[in-house]
Amino acid sequence: MxxxxxxxxxxxxxxxxxxxxxxxxxxxxxxxxxxxxxxxxxxxxxxxxxxxxxxxxxxxxxxxxxxxxxxxxxxxxxxxxxxxxxxxxxxxxxxxxxxxxxxxxxxxxxxxxxxxxxxxxxxxxxxxxxxxxxxxxxxxxxxxxxxxxxxxxxxxxxxxxxxxxxxxxxxxxxxxxxxxxxADGRSRPPHPLLAAAMAERFEQGRAALLAGNDPSPVDEIRRAVYEQARAAAEGERGIYRFPAPTGAGKTLASGGFAFHHARAHGLRRVVVAVPFLSITDQNAGVFRRVLERDGEQPVVLEHHSGVEIDAPGGRGDLRAPTLPWQKLAAENWDSPFVVTTTVRLFESLFGRRPSAMRRLHRLAGSVIVLDEVQALPDAMLIPILSALRSLTDHFGASVLLASATQPTFWKLSPFKDVPLRDVIAEPERLYTDLRRVEYQWRVDPQPTAEEIAAEIAQERQVLAIVNTTRKAQELHELVTSEREQGPNSVFHLSTRMVALHRKQVLHDIKEKLHDDEPVAVVSTQLVEAGVDLDLPVVYRAKAPADSLQQAAGRCNRSGRLAVGKVVVFQMNDDESETKVYGQAAYASDCHIGEDRADPDDLKALDSYYTDRFTLKGVETTGREIQKYREKYDFPEVARRFKMIEEHTAPVVVPWGDERDQDRCLAAIHEIRRGVPYAGALLRELRPYMAAIPRGTARKAVDDGLAEPVIGDLIHWLGDYHPERGIELADSNTYIF
Known part of the structure; x- marks a missing residue:
């Protein structure tokens, strides 16, 4: 028996x-x-x-x-x-x-x-x-x-x-x-490559990639940054700080550090985590060109967050069909190079469900690159830094913290006695050498929206960044009406547009810039971190120092001008800075401004972050989650740890040609039927998703402008503007 x-x-x-x-x-x-x-x-x-x-x-x-x-x-x-x-x-x-x-x-x-x-x-x-x-x-x-x-x-x-x-x-x-x-005894073979063996492959791929780029005046500085990253990679395992201004070649330098560090210590994989999906797509594309070879198993696994169904009961006893490499590898990150989002990384790390956590052991003995670390949420910093320290102290990992606006993490309790290892020996000199813009301030007196729009409309090539989707809609309308070059030269970017629409608009913008045609772009903050745009003039609605410097990174990015122009403005009817950024805005005003330091002053940035973390009670807030971690209360930690405040709801819009729209509608229908492969269908719908305020989403459903699909996902039935996406005249909620 x-x-x-x-x-x-x-x-x-x-x-x-x-x-x-x-x-x-x-x-x-x-x-x-x-x-x-x-x-x-x-x-x-x-x-x-x-x-x-x-x-x-x-x-x-x-x-x-x-x-x-x-x-x-x-x-x-x-x-x-x-x-x-x-x-x-x-x-x-x-x-x-x-x-x-x-x-x-x-x-x-x-x-x-x-x-x-x-x-x-x-x-x-x-x-x-x-x-x-x-x-x-x-x-x-x-x-x-x-x-x-x-x-x-x-x-x-x-x-x-x-x-x-x-x-x-x-x-x-x-x-x-x-x-x-x-699978009748057929085991899934592990990926044949480890990161430790890929340093030379990375060098060869990087050389080929750079050979195809147009020469830039900042190429020599980028080469020096890369060499410093390679040299730093020979250091001990631990936590490294990589402060590098935008345009310094941070993406490839981070990769160079990671693979040479992996070779120096026999590490298994590189995990790159970025805060925004737009950067995930962009970085994954760069690394595929560098690392992958025709006819070989893929190397770069792109795995990011979105709407998913995670059955609370676990896997069960189901028989699943054979799945492609991307899906199988995403389940447990069995790849030498993973590009993911910080949301996916840390909400898995502090989660409790098997399907999300099964990949975490892959972080041990790996190089973890956190790009744009200034975007990590203040309220979650203490548990995040504590976890990073545990991973480096006890699980054989190394961590690279990369940002143009490097926060003062070493002044927070989890890092206070962690050795400070800098990739760049003299950050102040690098920032001076790469300074490519001058700042102008339009904050006192405050201009009207019409006055700012008129200024923007006069610029031949210009990017304007505002703090909310509502202001982006208003400013785009004003600039379009004022611009002599015609409406076809004015573009809009925000999360009210579905991802595929934004991707198409970014492509069109880059085409116009490449052909040196007139172009004006009005956007929310989604273009600030990592989006590869280069314009001679940037207008930025007043915001904290880190946002201002990130915006400036889209100006004269390649250094082809003697100096670019960044105009910081505050419209007289716009209170979005304090509503969106809260105490961070106050901390910034204490150190950064027209009569104070510029946003790229490193000493002023340090003071800003120190004051910001104090004003926002980062230590106190973080201790709440740490308290439950110390009690081994895993459900409560998972409930409290949230990388994103859930103010918005995902909205699927059948956008594109007739075939795209039919595909969307068919997927929505299947998901509503409760098919077992709904998770795969939701992933297919990601390019057709936008975001609107939760309250507005509920009202839209009540008014017949949308209908529920699954969870908090809704299907938009209302109008969709061909340039601005979903327009919500009655909404004053702030979406990034």
Whole structure:
């Protein structure tokens, strides 16, 4: 009888998955994954016992019935393995077993589960352990697994990170072993390349890429920046700061640092995280051109956030069709180079669900490049920096913090005693050498919107950036009516346009700039970080120092002019700066302005960030999440950790030609039907998504201008302006 104990139902060939085979296969994988951070013993044992509860007669009967009716077993099986882990001295790590389907629990829930396992469920638990141990004797006979040596006396937030990383190894191993069974024994081979072996490939690809670029007056400075990044890569593993003004070649220099650092320390992968989807697409495209070769398996995995369905019950016992490399690799980041968003990275890192967390162990022994770190949310900085420190102190990772406006993170508690390693030896000199603009101020007296629009309309090539979508709409209308070159030379960019529309507009803008045609662009802040635009004149609505400098990075970017012009303005009817930026605006005014320092003054920037973090209570706010991390309350951490304040709702608009529109409508229909592949359809809809305020979305549904699709996603039925997208005359909510 014990020989017929199964872990999963039969695959397409009729073969069932033996429990012993599954436990040992999962343990072998998990142990190898955790070996990178010296936790092989605990990961192996937790994986070995994770499904012991399936050995009970009740669960085996349930599996047979479930297979007949093609449904779930519906019987909890986690108690036995949780109890075994606890009795082996694994303490809070026992939560890995308890949460391997539904998600990491709280410490209170773990204790309650152990009480049940030793109380009213004791008979079933003992039966499962006895039957499983007959098949896999090491379940009961093996000695207690040793914790990693560094855990002796470690801080509780470091132990909490260990739980997360071990959980990741176990659930990924569980997914992969189950997947292999349903693929009739065909295992998914690991990616053949590691980042440590790709430094020369990167050098060759970079040289080929640069050979095709037009020469620029700043090329020599970019070369010097790159050489400094390569030299810094030979340093010890840890946290590095990379301050580099826009136009310094930061993207390729970051990649050069990452791959040479990986080679120096034998690291497995490079993970680049950026704050905005527009930069994700752009950076992934650059690195594909540098790293990928025709006829070879892809190297660059682009994996970012969007609307997704993550079933709270975990994977279940489903048979999925074969999926392309991009989808499979995205599940667990099995690629030597990953481009993702900071939202995806950190909300996974502080989440609790298996499907999101299974990839986290790939961060161990990796180089993590955080681009545009000034965009990390202030309220989340303390847990973010604490996690980065844990990853570098105990999990073999290195972190590169890249930004033109480098925040004073080393003055915050998690980094106060972390060695400061700078990629650029003399940042002040670099900023002086790359200064390509002069600032002008139109803030006292404050001009009217009509006056600013008239100024902008007179410029042959100009970018104007405002703080809200409402102001972008208004200013675009005014500039269009004033501009002598005609409306075809005026463009609009905001999140009220679907992503594909914005992409097309950016392409058209770049074409006009390349052909030296007249062009005026009115945009929200979405163009500020990483979007590769280069105009001789930039108008920027008043904002904090980091936003002003990022905006200036779109002006005279390639240094072909003697000096570019950046005009900071504040219209007399515009209070958006304080409403959007709050205390950051006040902190900036103390140091940056017409009679004070310019936004690219590094000393003034340091003072601005220090005051901003103090005024916004960054330490106090961050301690709230840290408190729950120290209590091992994983659900509460996941609930409180939010990279983005959810003020907007995603809106799908069937945009484009007739074929695109039909495709959108068909996908919307299928999602509403509840098809099991809805997640894939949602990914297909991302190019057709815009964003509007949540309150406006609800009102639009009530008024018949939109209808629900799934979750907070709505289908827009109202008008869509061919230049500005969704127009909301009654909305005064601020969207970035």
């Amino acid at each position: 014990d020989d017929d104990i199964w872990a999963h139902s039969a695959n397409e060939t009729g073969r069932r998955h033996g429990l012993a085979e599954h436990l040992r296969g999962t343990a072998d994988r998990a142990g190898k994954f955790a070996d990178v951070f010296q936790a092989r013993a605990v990961a192996e044992y937790l994986a070995l016992v994770h499904d012991v509860g399936k050995a009970s007669c009740a669960w085996q009967d349930g599996l047979r019935k479930a297979q007949q009716h093609d449904g779930p077993v519906g019987i909890d099986h986690k108690g036995a393995g949780t109890l075994l882990a606890s009795t082996r001295g694994l303490d809070v790590l026992s939560a890995v077993v308890l949460g391997h389907h539904g998600g990491l629990p709280s410490l209170t829930s773990l204790k309650e589960a152990l009480r049940r396992a030793t109380g009213r469920e004791r008979a079933v638990v003992d039966e499962a352990i006895e039957r499983a141990s007959a098949l896999v004797p090491e379940i009961a006979s093996s000695p207690a697994p040793e914790w990693p040596a560094w855990t002796g006396g470690a801080a509780s937030d470091d132990i909490e990170m260990l739980v997360r990383m071990v959980f990741s190894t176990v659930v990924d191993a569980d997914f992969l072993d189950t997947e292999q069974h349903f």
